[in-house]
Amino acid sequence: MQNGFIMKGNICYTPGPDNLVIRENAFTVCEDGICRGVFDTIPDRYGGLKVIDCSGMLVIPGLVDLHTHAPQFAFRGSGMDFELLEWLDRVTFPEEMRYADEAYARSAYEIVVARLKQSAVTRVVLFGTIHTSSTLILADLMENSGLISYVGKVNMDRNAPQGLREESASYSAAETRRFVEECISRRYRHTKPIITPRFVISCTDELMRELGRIREEYNLPVQSHLSENPGEVLQVKELETEAAFYGDVYDRAGLFGRGANAVMAHCIYSEPEEVERILENGVWVAHCPESNMNLASGIAPIRRYLEKGIRVGLGTDVAAGTSESMFHAVTDAIKVSKLYWRYVDSDAKPLTFPESFYLATKGGGAFFGKAGSFEDGFDFDAVVLDDRILSFAHPLSVRDRLESAFYQELDQTGIVMKFAAGKQVI
Ligand code: GUN
Ligand code: FE
Numbered sequence: 001m002q003n004g005f006i007m008k009g010n011i012c013y014t015p016g017p018d019n020l021v022i023r024e025n026a027f028t029v030c031e032d033g034i035c036r037g038v039f040d041t042i043p044d045r046y047g048g049l050k051v052i053d054c055s056g057m058l059v060i061p062g063l064v065d066l067h068t069h070a071p072q073f074a075f076r077g078s079g080m081d082f083e084l085l086e087w088l089d090r091v092t093f094p095e096e097m098r099y100a101d102e103a104y105a106r107s108a109y110e111i112v113v114a115r116l117k118q119s120a121v122t123r124v125v126l127f128g129t130i131h132t133s134s135t136l137i138l139a140d141l142m143e144n145s146g147l148i149s150y151v152g153k154v155n156m157d158r159n160a161p162q163g164l165r166e167e168s169a170s171y172s173a174a175e176t177r178r179f180v181e182e183c184i185s186r187r188y189r190h191t192k193p194i195i196t197p198r199f200v201i202s203c204t205d206e207l208m209r210e211l212g213r214i215r216e217e218y219n220l221p222v223q224s225h226l227s228e229n230p231g232e233v234l235q236v237k238e239l240e241t242e243a244a245f246y247g248d249v250y251d252r253a254g255l256f257g258r259g260a261n262a263v264m265a266h267c268i269y270s271e272p273e274e275v276e277r278i279l280e281n282g283v284w285v286a287h288c289p290e291s292n293m294n295l296a297s298g299i300a301p302i303r304r305y306l307e308k309g310i311r312v313g314l315g316t317d318v319a320a321g322t323s324e325s326m327f328h329a330v331t332d333a334i335k336v337s338k339l340y341w342r343y344v345d346s347d348a349k350p351l352t353f354p355e356s357f358y359l360a361t362k363g364g365g366a367f368f369g370k371a372g373s374f375e376d377g378f379d380f381d382a383v384v385l386d387d388r389i390l391s392f393a394h395p396l397s398v399r400d401r402l403e404s405a406f407y408q409e410l411d412q413t414g415i416v417m418k419f420a421a422g423k424q425v426i
Helices: 070-075 084-100 102-118 132-145 169-185 205-218 230-239 246-252 272-281 289-294 302-308 326-344 353-368 398-407
Strands: 004-016 019-031 034-039 050-061 063-069 121-127 148-152 191-193 222-226 262-266 284-287 311-314 382-385 415-420
Touching: 004 353, 004 382, 004 398, 019 050, 019 353, 019 398, 050 353, 050 398, 050 415, 063 070, 063 262, 063 284, 063 311, 063 326, 063 353, 070 084, 070 102, 070 121, 084 102, 084 132, 084 230, 102 132, 121 132, 121 353, 121 415, 132 148, 132 169, 132 191, 169 191, 169 205, 205 246, 222 246, 230 246, 246 262, 246 272, 272 302, 284 302, 284 353, 289 326, 302 311, 302 326, 311 326, 311 353, 326 353, 326 398, 353 398
Parallel strands: 004 050, 063 121, 121 148, 148 191, 222 262, 262 284, 284 311
Antiparallel strands: 004 019, 019 034, 050 382, 382 415
16 A cells, blocks of 8 residues: 555746746655655556645645744744844843743743744744753644754853853753753654754853764754854954854864754855855855844845855744744845845846745755655655635736745745645644
């Protein structure tokens, strides 16, 4: 007995950044959670599988949010009139302190997970807080959601207020080990731990070294922030006089790629050597355009990164970004790239819709392995969109309907089904 199903609809995906494939009234096969490609007619060998008929609808890969903060959903859309460092001190850190209380954490994280479930996202890389037990609650909830995620217990042992500063590097490292061990013993299928130094400002060199050891011992990926905002970059220079550049602090500790997955949010002010190191080490850049506007951080030179062959995905970065909508992230990435082209560098062509769609699917999906496409051998992540609600006066091509669905935020009202690794979530 074959285990799987076939989905029929207008199947849209990007095998490459400038290759948007649209297959109208086509069939995609899910077998044991794996996509077997897209076909015009059902191949005989899959004749026994049931067909889910989404004729007329848009079928896209699940979106991948490469960077967001679960505890910050509680104040999304508020406290926006600050730059990064002031925003952290006045808005973010006070909220994150509340997660010392596990009952609060559970109720707040239930809201986060419910929203992620309803969204177009199938995979997400999450920050928790410094609190191990609360972050485990988040991991449990994510596991039960059917979504696929990396969840990080955050490390902070300096430059943080009392109540959000771990007492020592060794304590922070020991709690990280506890978090990782617990994740292993809970035998999650869809949820994995990720090493999460908040950023250089909040982690001592000793802590970074400890985290590098834990990373290596358990073979874990890493997430952090890098070269986001001018005030932050300046403070890092003052704190880390020995480092060649900001990202060098992570690299010296073994937390910056080199065969291990690492994702760094922002990379707006990365100097040429840092960009080279990102490329050489195979570090992912999580581009979070809305966050970069809200915190007046700036615009990352994504066109340049793509030209160089740097791995890029998109992130929502809640609560510096307003919401979990990756549709927003896709269109915001295009919009800010146009401003960059107009105001900063007329040789940096704006991102096109297919390119941004690619970043949000296969681009970020690569952080998880084979995800974000309907090519043979990829994990079967799919979102079905019914765009009839958008009511056009004349018929649009499927290509145009897809783009319009993103700009018109169809992820708020038009998702009718969602699958992550072959499992139905909506
Ligand atoms: N840098 C360090 N912490 C944070 C955070 O919570 N959000 C963003 N956007 N940048 C950070
Ligand atoms: Fe962030």
